[in-house]
């Protein structure tokens with residue numbers, strides 16, 4: 001696809017993930033419209049020693065937009081989707097594809113509630129990136145997305161074709177999304193302890209992690225995810241093999257006193273478990289603690 005025939009694209013939420021996708025498009029001459037909360041002249045992505053600047057500015061008022069776009073990448077935190085609804089309304093027509101770059105397994109329902117038009121495509125985001133205090137973003141892996149194998153997803157794959165961000169159309173997207181959710185759910189333990197990956201080297205935490213993951217796995221399977229028995233051990237192994245000082249975005253948010261995505265990452269397991277009549281005793285302790293850590297009061 002050459003730039004002349006490219007679809008028009010907007011990024012709503014030009015933070016860690018949004019900046020990475022914006023840079024991937026900008027490098028191909030497909031610079032997207034940037035829609036955010038904080039005004040910036042431009043975005044900046046750092047990948048090792050390389051810096052990529054994405055021409056801005058970041059627009060901050062949806063009322064000033066005068067035309068919709070073909071594709072929206074929604075990359076606000078799940079806790080910020082409602083506040084970003086005015087962007088979705090201004091940018092979408094019924095033909096617009098809205099690709100949701102958020103963790104969780106409920107992107108369709110949660111974004112549909114705030115997006116009157118648009119064909120919503122959930123995504124699994126596989127790469128880590130971190131916003132820096134000056135607003136620039138440090139990329140910490142090879143950008144990669146998984147999308148369900150649908151016609152709307154093909155538009156996203158085409159838009160990112162040839163970019164630094166790989167896109168996989170997955171036949172069994174639900175299972176991939178649940179696999180990622182299990183990993184995210186465990187990271188919630190780090191937000192509660194204020195500790196990094198090294199904590200998974202403790203025998204008691206390793207035991208708790210496996211028990212929690214088995215609880216999550218039972219719910220995931222009841223939801224239709226096709227996941228093997230060895231998934232909990234594989235996830236624990238990965239945390240244990242990580243550098244002891246490796247953090248996670250929910251821990252970063254906790255340390256900064258920001259709201260946590262506890263409901264889409266942990267609450268969902270107890271909610272869906274309840275619907276299937278599956279006991280979730282570990283979630284029943286963790287979820288209220290995460291909710292209170294996020295939202296108070298106190």
Ligand SMILES: NC(=O)c1ccc[n+]([C@@H]2O[C@H](COP(=O)([O-])OP(=O)(O)OC[C@H]3O[C@@H](n4cnc5c(N)ncnc54)[C@H](OP(=O)(O)O)[C@@H]3O)[C@@H](O)[C@H]2O)c1
Pocket residue numbers: 012013014015016017018035036037038075076077078080083084087101102103125126127128129130131249261
């Ligand atoms: N970061 C990762 O490594 C990673 C990996 C996998 C999945 N994810 C998931 O990806 C999603 C995005 O995470 P992130 O780390 O990119 O978050 P982030 O860095 O906090 O970025 C969110 C962006 O949205 C902007 N924003 C907030 N409210 C807005 C509004 N009402 N309208 C427009 N923009 C608004 C924020 O602006 P301000 O600058 O004003 O805050 C910020 O630029 C989350 O669901 C996360 O769990 C993240």
